Amino acid sequence: MLTKAAGPGNMAAFARIIPILSKVEPGIVDSFRHGGGVFYDQFQDFMALWAGVNEQTFERTLVTKVMPLMPEVTTALQAGIAALDIGCGEGHSTNLLAQAFPHSRFIGYDLREGALEEARAKAASLGLRNVRFVRQDLGTLEEREVYGLVTAFDVIHDQAQPRTVLKNVAAVLKQGGTFLMVDIKASSDVQENLDHPMGPFLYTVSTMHCMTVSLARNGEGLGAMWGEQKALEFLAEAGFTDVTVKQVEGDPFNNFYIAKKH
Secondary structure: OOOHHHHHHOHHHHHOHHHHHHOOHHHHHHHHHHOOOOOHHHOHHHHHHHHHHHHHHHHHHHHHHHHHHOHHHHHHHHHOOEEEEEOOOOOHHHHHHHHHOOOOEEEEEEOOHHHHHHHHHHHHHOOOOOEEEEEOOHHHOOOOOOEEEEEEEOOHHHOOOHHHHHHHHHHHEEEEEEEEEEEEOOOOOHHHHOOOOOHHHHHHHHHHHHHHHHHOOOOOOOOHHHHHHHHHHHHHHOOOOEEEEEEEOOEEEEEEEEEEOO
16 A cells, blocks of 8 residues: 555555645645635646556556446447547546547647646657647637547646636537546535545645636636536536436546536
8 A cells, every 4th residue: 555556546645745735835825815826837746746646547447447438439439539638637548548549539638738748758659640739728729519529537626717618628529429527526515525535635635736726827716626516517507418427446536427418
């Protein structure tokens, strides 16, 4: 449990978050007093650590456990469709899917150029020719009905304008397309999270990272613990009325929202 051999269960990795977040504590306190938030550029170590945690989880679950939740999508990917991964970061999820489904075309959008460079380097090392990574603000997507699949892995709750991003996702999806939104498994009501085994940890990360990076951009500040009820409300507001919520063994943190565009 204290070594990399534990994979996603390596508690040593999570323990590192405490000193990393302590570095931004003064900015968090100041934001509570005066408003605003702490920008992404103050969280380089945190994002690098979390990218590593996600990579471990993706490698063990994404292709073998998550994609089977959507058999029709898997069949379409095997045949060949266009797919978009928003907030792709270092591209771990995008590259894994591109590798697993060589007949489909994948694109990853993110704002952080450094992360995109890592994603491109990884794709090149894997010899992938069906994936590319582009710097793009998710609040200003102008494409319409292009993709058969859009994915967002723990992305929406960090957004400054999550409602706008979700409406943009609906717009870029083709009719009959699927949006896979992976986000923290919790209730929107605090009292319902009192027995959540990771509740204190997740509220801490939410307050000291997820909420503040959104508020720094004059955003809604949803935070990681926005919860299932709020997530379903936002999806419905964006036009997704056919939504199934599932869980995956090996990923204790997340809900998997499978939303169809009709």
